[in-house]
Amino acid sequence: MDETADAIKRVIQSGAGAVVTKSIGREPREGYPNPTVVELPHGILNAMGLPNPGVEAYVEEMKELTNVDVPVIGSVFSDSEKGFSFLAKKMELYGADAVELNLSCPHAHGYGFEVGSQPDLVENIVKTVKETVKIPVFAKLSSNVTSIVEIGKAAEEGGADGVVAINSVKALKIDVDLKKPILYNKIGGYSGRGIKPIGVRCVYELAKEISIPIIGAGGVEKGEDAVEYILAGASAVEIGAGVYYRGLTVFKKVCKEITEWMKRNGYNAVDEFKGVALR
Amino acid sequence: MMYPRVVRIHKVVEETKDVKTVFFPFDERVEPGQFFMVLIPDVDEIPMSVSYLLDESKGFTFKRVGDATNKLFEKKAGDLIGVRGPLGNGFNIHGEKILFVAGGTGVASVAPAVEKALSQNRETVVALGAKNREELFFVERLKERGAEVHVATDDGSIGYHGLVSDLMLELVEGDSFDLVVTCGPEQMMKKVVEVCSKKGLDVQASLERHIKCGMGVCGQCCVCGGLRVCVDGPVFDGETLSKCRDFGLFKRDASGKKVYIH
Numbered sequence A: 001m002d003e004t005a006d007a008i009k010r011v012i013q014s015g016a017g018a019v020v021t022k023s024i025g026r027e028p029r030e031g032y033p034n035p036t037v038v039e040l041p042h043g044i045l046n047a048m049g050l051p052n053p054g055v056e057a058y059v060e061e062m063k064e065l066t067n068v069d070v071p072v073i074g075s076v077f078s079d080s081e082k083g084f085s086f087l088a089k090k091m092e093l094y095g096a097d098a099v100e101l102n103l104s105c106p107h108a109h110g111y112g113f114e115v116g117s118q119p120d121l122v123e124n125i126v127k128t129v130k131e132t133v134k135i136p137v138f139a140k141l142s143s144n145v146t147s148i149v150e151i152g153k154a155a156e157e158g159g160a161d162g163v164v165a166i167n168s169v170k171a172l173k174i175d176v177d178l179k180k181p182i183l184y185n186k187i188g189g190y191s192g193r194g195i196k197p198i199g200v201r202c203v204y205e206l207a208k209e210i211s212i213p214i215i216g217a218g219g220v221e222k223g224e225d226a227v228e229y230i231l232a233g234a235s236a237v238e239i240g241a242g243v244y245y246r247g248l249t250v251f252k253k254v255c256k257e258i259t260e261w262m263k264r265n266g267y268n269a270v271d272e273f274k275g276v277a278l279r
Numbered sequence B: 001m002m003y004p005r006v007v008r009i010h011k012v013v014e015e016t017k018d019v020k021t022v023f024f025p026f027d028e029r030v031e032p033g034q035f036f037m038v039l040i041p042d043v044d045e046i047p048m049s050v051s052y053l054l055d056e057s058k059g060f061t062f063k064r065v066g067d068a069t070n071k072l073f074e075k076k077a078g079d080l081i082g083v084r085g086p087l088g089n090g091f092n093i094h095g096e097k098i099l100f101v102a103g104g105t106g107v108a109s110v111a112p113a114v115e116k117a118l119s120q121n122r123e124t125v126v127a128l129g130a131k132n133r134e135e136l137f138f139v140e141r142l143k144e145r146g147a148e149v150h151v152a153t154d155d156g157s158i159g160y161h162g163l164v165s166d167l168m169l170e171l172v173e174g175d176s177f178d179l180v181v182t183c184g185p186e187q188m189m190k191k192v193v194e195v196c197s198k199k200g201l202d203v204q205a206s207l208e209r210h211i212k213c214g215m216g217v218c219g220q221c222c223v224c225g226g227l228r229v230c231v232d233g234p235v236f237d238g239e240t241l242s243k244c245r246d247f248g249l250f251k252r253d254a255s256g257k258k259v260y261i262h
Ligand SMILES: Cc1cc2nc3c(=O)[nH]c(=O)nc-3n(C[C@H](O)[C@H](O)[C@H](O)COP(=O)(O)OP(=O)(O)OC[C@H]3O[C@@H](n4cnc5c(N)ncnc54)[C@H](O)[C@@H]3O)c2cc1C
Pocket: A034, B035, B044, B045, B046, B047, B048, B049, B050, B060, B061, B062, B063, B064, B065, B066, B067, B068, B069, B070, B105, B108, B109, B207, B208, B209, B210, B211, B212, B234
């Protein structure tokens, strides 16, 4: 629910504290043919293929988001430093409050993960973008690497204002009746409940080694899922697949459940329990 | 679970030169106006309204227009496809006298709604529009069930010579209806909805938008300020649609770019 201004506005009305746009690239992309998304017993597998109308056309959606009450984070993807900074600059001009660099899409050839698994490249991308824009820059990281900490450190080194962990996990589902992969693109990214322990582990490892804020993502459906991420050191969480499991009211529900948990545990502010599990 | 169920086609019926109905085993309840995502292995997964509601099987009726529908057109009894659904809300059939207005393949999703209304002893009047006589289908099916069927063709080769929305205008002038149900080209539905709001008639229209996930997560199919055709629709009422700035104006292609409807 991040494609159009209307969809994003509906998410905001549903209680989200900030919104991240669909990942936008330079040229329009239709993405892969369907099936692009299937539900599995413990999560959702997708290979959308980074569909987006292209950065020039996306101004139309961003224009409608300039007067919303919450921060709008523009997500962008590219295959080079130059590409990323061009797109980040556009997002800044369009009025984005921050930019998220998608360094981790697991299923688009030449983009995302293929860029984000190389520490030097990540550092250079972040650095170049930081030199180009004034708004905060977040790097969205992949768990599909030997060491996410190494990539997180590279992002910090490059001057990132924060990292987001994690993007969906590279995965494959083979249909036993058709005897072939179910998604058109075959390989996809797994998200939802099944990947939460991986996401929490990544945030935990990152929190021990880097000092910039971490945004947790992956399998947040309930307040306690968000609490887990925060206990592991996250400052905030993103919700994606949770919209499917609990509807658009997931945002309000999660906030309410976090507050209830805090009350039960005697906390008044998120900072009081952030990273407590690291001690 | 939102995962394609692999089924063996058990019957294919040719309705016109370019339209076929595919029947597949499916014994769960489906409402008229709901749809399935139909998986054509190695090609695509596309939305198809349910057109036949039998106890043990369901059917969908489609026109060949592109890659996926052409591949589907070649399928025979015994071939495997995937079906994911039923998806969406379906029509909410109510009132004593109902007018159904369908254009082109829109009759595919309207037909089971007409049958449901008839089985509930509601008075039903149907207006079907097509380019010409050869492209009409389901006329006999609905007449046999007891519906009053009116036909409009663009070339006048049968029935009313002109647009089905103009035929509809005549029908509502001379009669009173509790509900109007419509499915077809968006410009046609736009006219139908406009007529209904002028006359204060309850109306429901079934919208088509590019569907990807079909489960409300990707946002691809949003209309009218963030309503998702795949879960909040595809059927919307006149009140929602008259506040909707994209209805009858633009759709979005697979990349999310606006495409204006003419
Ligand atoms: C809820 C719903 C119910 C539908 N029910 C029927 C029906 O009962 N009978 C029928 O003949 N058609 C129906 N359609 C339209 C049908 O899905 C398209 O004709 C089909 O997807 C075309 O695919 P293609 O590859 O053959 O054509 P393409 O050449 O790919 O495209 C032809 C047209 O179909 C549209 N289309 C392609 N892929 C999709 C998609 N994933 N979702 C929506 N539109 C798409 C394109 O935008 C284009 O306008 C329905 C659409 C929706 C949204």
